[in-house]
Amino acid sequence: EAQVTQNPRYLITVTGKKLTVTCSQNMNHEYMSWYRQDPGLGLRQIYYSMNVEVTDKGDVPEGYKVSRKEKRNFPLILESPSPNQTSLYFCASRFWTGGEAGELFFGEGSRLTVL
Amino acid sequence: AQSVTQLDSQVPVFEEAPVELRCNYSSSVSVYLFWYVQYPNQGLQLLLKYLSGSTLVKGINGFEAEFNKSQTSFHLRKPSVHISDTAEYFCAAFRSGGYNKLIFGAGTRLAVHP
Numbered sequence: 660e661a662q663v664t665q666n667p668r669y670l671i672t673v674t675g676k677k678l679t680v681t682c683s684q685n686m687n688h689e690y691m692s693w694y695r696q697d698p699g700l701g702l703r704q705i706y707y708s709m710n711v712e713v714t715d716k717g718d719v720p721e722g723y724k725v726s727r728k729e730k731r732n733f734p735l736i737l738e739s740p741s742p743n744q745t746s747l748y749f750c751a752s753r754f755w756t757g758g759e760a761g762e763l764f765f766g767e768g769s770r771l772t773v774l
Numbered sequence: 775a776q777s778v779t780q781l782d783s784q785v786p787v788f789e790e791a792p793v794e795l796r797c798n799y800s801s802s803v804s805v806y807l808f809w810y811v812q813y814p815n816q817g818l819q820l821l822l823k824y825l826s827g828s829t830l831v832k833g834i835n836g837f838e839a840e841f842n843k844s845q846t847s848f849h850l851r852k853p854s855v856h857i858s859d860t861a862e863y864f865c866a867a868f869r870s871g872g873y874n875k876l877i878f879g880a881g882t883r884l885a886v887h888p
Binding site: 663692694699700701702703704707709715717718749751762763765766767768 | 778780783815816817818819820823864874875876877878879880881
C-alpha cells in the first residue's frame with residue numbers, strides 16, 4: 660500500500676531534549692516536505708526536499724533541521740525543543756515533475772507537546 | 775497579506791443541504807489551486823485540483839469547485855452533504871514562480887448536523 664509513515668504519532672517531551680520525528684514514503688517520490696498545523700493558521704511549511712541531499716527552508720524553519728540521505732526518508736529534527744513548537748506535524752511527498760503540480764500525499768500526523 | 779484566504783472558519787449545515795466553502799487567492803500565488811480534506815485524526819487527502827482548462831473542476835465524494843479568475847476565487851461546493859462530510863477543508867496554491875511551496879489557507883471546519 661502506498662503510504663507516508665510518520666513516527667511517533669504522539670510525543671510529550673520537555674524543553675531542550677532533542678527529538679527526531681521520522682518520515683518514510685514507499686512511492687519513490689523525489690519531493691518531500693514537513694508542515695506544522697496550528698489552529699487558525701492552517702498548515703505552514705517548515706522544510707522541503709526536492710531530492711536526495713537537496714533541502715531548503717520553508718516559511719517557518721527556525722528551530723528545526725532536516726536531512727535527506729536516502730530518497731525514502733526525511734526526518735525532522737528538533738535540536739532543542741521549546742513550548743512554541745507544540746504542534747501537529749505532517750510529512751508529505753510527491754513526484755517532482757517540475758512543470759506540473761502533482762498530488763501531495765500526507766502522513767497521518769505527529770502530535771508533539773513540549774512542556 | 776494572506777496568499778490563500780478561506781473566508782469562513784466554521785460552516786454548520788444540515789444533512790442533505792447544499793454547501794459552499796469559500797476560498798480567495800492573491801497575486802502572490804500561482805493559479806494551480808487545490809482543495810484538501812482532513813478527517814478527524816487523519817492526514818490530508820486531495821479532493822480536487824485546478825491546473826488549467828475547464829473552470830469547473832469535479833473531485834471525489836461529489837465535491838466540485840469553480841475557478842473564477844476575475845474574482846480570484848476557487849470556491850468548493852457540494853449540492854447535498856452527508857454526515858460523513860464533517861471534516862476540515864483546506865484550500866491551497868503554489869507560491870508563484872515554482873512548485874516548491876504549497877501555501878495553505880487557515881482551513882474551514884464543516885460540521886454536518888442530522
